[in-house]
Amino acid sequence: MDEAKRIYVLDTSVLLQDPSSIYQFQPHEVVIPAIVLEEVDAKKRQMDEVGHNARRIARMIDQLREGGKLHQGVLLDRGGFIRIELNHRSFHHLKHAFADRTNDNRIIAVALNLQLEENEKAAGRKVILVSKDAIVRVKADAFDLQSEDFLNERIVEKDEGYMGYVHVESDPEMLTQLFQTRTLQTRDVVSSCYPHQFLLLQDPLKRSSSALAKVDALGQTLSPVTGRDEAIWGIQARNVQQKMVLELLLNKDIPLVTLVGKAGTGKTLLSLAAGLFQTEDMHAYRKMVVTRPLVPLGKDIGYLPGEKEEKLRPWMQPIYDNLDFLFGTKKQVELDRILSGMGAIQIEALTYIRGRSMPDQYMIIDEAQNLTKHEVKTILTRVGERSKVVLMGDPEQIDHPYLDEYTNGLTYAVETFKEEALSGHVKLVKGERSTLAQLAADLL
Structure with a gap:
């Protein structure tokens, strides 16, 4: 199969989270099952963020009609291709496992039928179902249909988020200087830091010797944080x-x-x-x-x-x-x-x-x-x-x-x-x- 070009079938959850997702898969082909449009249409009257995104994706798809008939496919600016899939809705290959014609199963059926069709071609492409719904991805795996989460909206990967503080090993002389002069140059303690980040300084040989310091707004100096002795509203x-x-x-x-x-x-x-x-x-x-x-x-x-x-x-x-x-x-x-x-x-x-x-x-x-x-x-x-x-x-x-x-x-x-x-x-x-x-x- 040609790995250079793939077919991505988008679930409703992807469009409702990020309407611009239809442009995120170029230069590959994006397929939107017709049932997805119906689900989006059902959300457009909601007065929340989901409804806002539903109305936005509707306008974006409507603008794409200027480039041609959507059921036949429209070429995108960066070489991608998008179309609304009206066919490939048969439940023949799903009925033995998922007989109910739910909307999720209909989307899976479209992706599966497209993949089976591509398998019969000499240079068939890989079909990938993209969904934020974990159950949809699990169902797709049951038919050896490749599925993925939509990760374009991820801000951080697992366990990589900013905590606001770091633990730093420090020698006793530096701790003494911090408390005596009330300031240290951040470059003498850490190679890089963020504004208002906290540093937990600790002597590696004497665990009881430690200090809490805070980076200034410019990220250049450290000052000790001693905390408040008196309670604030009893806290x-x-x-x-x-x-x-x-x-x-x-x-x-x-x-x-x-x-x-x-x-x-x-x-x-x-x-x-x-x-x-x-x-x-x-x-x-x-x-x-x-x-x-x-x-x-x-x-x-x-x-x-x-x-x-x-x-x-x-x-x-x-x-x-x-x-x-x-x-x-x-x-x-x-x-x-x-x-x-x-x-x-x-x-x-x-x-x-x-x-x-x-x-x-x-x-x-x-x-x-x-x-x-x-x-x-x-x-x-x-x-x-x-x-x-x-x-x-x-x-x-x-x-x-x-x-x-x-x-x-x-x-x-x-x-x-x-x-x-x-x-x-x-x-x-x-x-x-x-x-x-x-x-x-x-x-x-």
């Missing part, structure tokens, strides 16, 4: 990563902070405590806004009665739980009374944040791993002057159907901004909620 750092987090959250010169960590590592609690301290005590910001995307875990709870605040309460309950702890309240009415009296605290769904201008505000965006790259861009491009944004979440716990830990908006923001002087990042690894919570996060 103190309980491990070295939490100490890093508070250092970034309380620095007004860092307008973007990204936090990644499993459940129970303290992301939300530390962010809220730092926000309350800077908004209510220091008056560094005019308002604190806390928000999260409305993506349900499990089955959607449907329509809810009441006013907007009552409807949003189940979605925003994790935020209220942390505020209960910070304010020491035991009843919902007590917390509601406090929040209504403190007009500087606003809890909103992300749906109501988009499109607004947010100057002089401390913004916390929880569960940011459920945002797409486009949504993160939409949010950050609307941040006003003198505002601070905290993006946080756990990329391993994603409820969005077309995202994973390597393609979500939070990971995108972390990797995109790691070289910028206006941002800082920390990956928290140690849970502090409870021994059981940490064990569950590790084992499950």
